[in-house]
Amino acid sequence: MTQWEELADVKATLAKKGWFPATSGNLSIKLEDSPLHALVSVSGKDKTKSSPEDFVVVDRDGKTIESSLKPSAETIIHTRLYEVTDAGCILHVHTVENNLISALYKDEGQATFTDHELLKAFGLWEENAALTMPIVDNLHDLPALAEEMVRVVTPETKAILILNHGITVWGKNAFDAQKNLEAAEFLFAYRLAQFKYNLLKREDV
Template identity: 35%
Template sequence: MPDTLKQSVIDAGKWIDQQGWCPATGGNFSVRIDAKHAWVTASGKHKGALTPEDLLQVDLKGVVIGSEKRPSAETLLHMALYGLDADIGAVLHTHSVSSTVLSRLVDGDVLTLRGYEMQKSLSGNTTHDAEAAIHVFDNTQDMPELAAQLHQRWLQRPLQWGFLVRGHGLYAWGRDMAEARRHLEGLEFLFACELEMIKLGQR
């Protein structure tokens, strides 16, 4: 099972790299192993050229098990998501142009998407008439602080599908890697549409 899980991260990395959503060595990915552990990408690795050795096993506190390599800087946020929702099985953090730019244009803490057929790519959405709320957090290098903010908002109302970090990028998740990839792709499309609407003066 672990080898299959690792391969799912490697395959996701190649696909995400092909979309241009993780330039240089940016971004980080993870997949849940069990209730207390996950595989997470090592720091400084290009996401289009990941190998099994680039996946580190960590516990829910972000402590690496059985390796001297350093995990990605945002590992703590991945582990926070796994701790907040036992149904989350994979997390993908990307740095696309659309998510990075749009996150800086959002006023307030929530981006509300409405009127798009592609909202149905997000689990639980069955119509374009629904509103999809994507939370936005201010960027910081203090991961414990950002994890604490995530926890606080989640307690008010569980987040769905993903969230944005201003000027930084997108975190998307799902019950497994396939759903996480679908949510990532759907959100990236929706963000690109929102940017086009802004360019046309419709927002």
């Protein structure tokens, strides 16, 4: 399977889950490190549909390589994260759950999850393992937003929440990134259900 096909397969899977509402979201896969080249989703397309123009190759500055197609406006976030992490694939989606979690924990600047089997998806197998996701403000200046996201990255970070602007998740390849995203969304839904059924109080976490 080519990298294009891998990314198209992930896009189709996430689209079926309804995670790209109103053409939102973006995704990419790294083609090479030096110089940095990546396949990035094209701006403004309905991601529930597929075409040969779904993705475009960009360089480290987000400029397209031999194409007139317009890459996602948030391409700079992808290229900067490729520069500072070991990511091979980056996914950004908008769900009700990830927006709610970012709003609930905005004052703490991070959301932490413990005591759940799905933490193992992130390689956290210890009995008292904890997964912490940074939350950054939704800056409309995209280069500034990219730098803010880079600022909060640690070697353990695999996902960043943007306040009321979805989640950006990465992995060493497309399979890994999709796994991390699905696990994160499950943890969000579970946390919200804990609040709904009074299994957990807001002040306890």
